[in-house]
Amino acid sequence: MSQPFDIPAFDYQEGRIPVLLELPHGGHLTPPEVKPYLHPMFTPGDRREDSDEFTDELYLGLPAAPHVLRFMSWRAHADPNRLCDDLDADGTVKTLTSLGVKIYQSDRGLPAPVRQQVIDRYIRPHRGRLAELVASPAIEKVAFCHTMPGIGTRGAADKGQLRPLFVFGNAGDQTGKPSNDCFAEHALLLTLAEIVETSIGDLDVEFNFCDVIRFNHPYTGNHSLKRFEPTDLRGKQPLTIEINRDLILHNPDNIAPTRAIVNRLVLALAQWQRD
Numbered sequence: 001m002s003q004p005f006d007i008p009a010f011d012y013q014e015g016r017i018p019v020l021l022e023l024p025h026g027g028h029l030t031p032p033e034v035k036p037y038l039h040p041m042f043t044p045g046d047r048r049e050d051s052d053e054f055t056d057e058l059y060l061g062l063p064a065a066p067h068v069l070r071f072m073s074w075r076a077h078a079d080p081n082r083l084c085d086d087l088d089a090d091g092t093v094k095t096l097t098s099l100g101v102k103i104y105q106s107d108r109g110l111p112a113p114v115r116q117q118v119i120d121r122y123i124r125p126h127r128g129r130l131a132e133l134v135a136s137p138a139i140e141k142v143a144f145c146h147t148m149p150g151i152g153t154r155g156a157a158d159k160g161q162l163r164p165l166f167v168f169g170n171a172g173d174q175t176g177k178p179s180n181d182c183f184a185e186h187a188l189l190l191t192l193a194e195i196v197e198t199s200i201g202d203l204d205v206e207f208n209f210c211d212v213i214r215f216n217h218p219y220t221g222n223h224s225l226k227r228f229e230p231t232d233l234r235g236k237q238p239l240t241i242e243i244n245r246d247l248i249l250h251n252p253d254n255i256a257p258t259r260a261i262v263n264r265l266v267l268a269l270a271q272w273q274r275d
Helices: 032-037 044-049 055-059 112-135 186-197 246-250 252-271
Strands: 010-013 019-023 067-071 141-148 166-169 213-215 239-244
Touching: 010 112, 019 055, 019 112, 019 252, 032 112, 055 141, 055 252, 067 112, 141 252, 166 186, 186 213, 186 239, 186 252, 239 246, 239 252, 246 252
Parallel strands: 019 067, 019 141, 141 239, 166 213
Antiparallel strands: 010 067, 166 239
């Protein structure tokens, strides 16, 4: 798929195992279309805090060699994890960051024609490539990969509360039961959770968090999963992975062992067979 504009919409890295990792919120490019409209008080720090920091460090270049699809723009400017017609303040083209910081000069955000350009030039190509990969027989499992703040943010349902080290989401309940049989099954989440729980000794976790692992709380993965018809995902065991950024902010030496955990999760996905 061609990418004719000033910055690429996505980067696809072909893998050697039949697992696809999508990284929708780790991009660090600014679409040139939005630059004239940025608020003068919107800082690089604001942009970074709205993104999934450390996704490159944790998910790229894994020894397991999964397929990887990365969205390349900052989340503050374009969010492929939202539906293209989601024009809310926290929608596909935002007016406020997840921390409530104003991004553009106007309270209404970008002018409608510019917003549409961002959707058409960056979000739709990424979404199209993602759909192609999910439909490909070369892809047998799909994980939508994120990092999360260690404390619930201003607009979150768990505002001010400590978060776990890892969250697996299948749009289900907190026991890990999925909302339908097209999403990752309960037994798979339990298998992945055991990998995390038995690897915690490899990490420096001398900081505040609530649990090692939770299912579907504070994130169910619904935003990622609802971009598809559920039947389009049947058999792919789709789930979201959220990793607490405080692991890295507390101690950058946690990057290597966390990557090792992610690699084991990816290998377990590749090997998983429905009972």
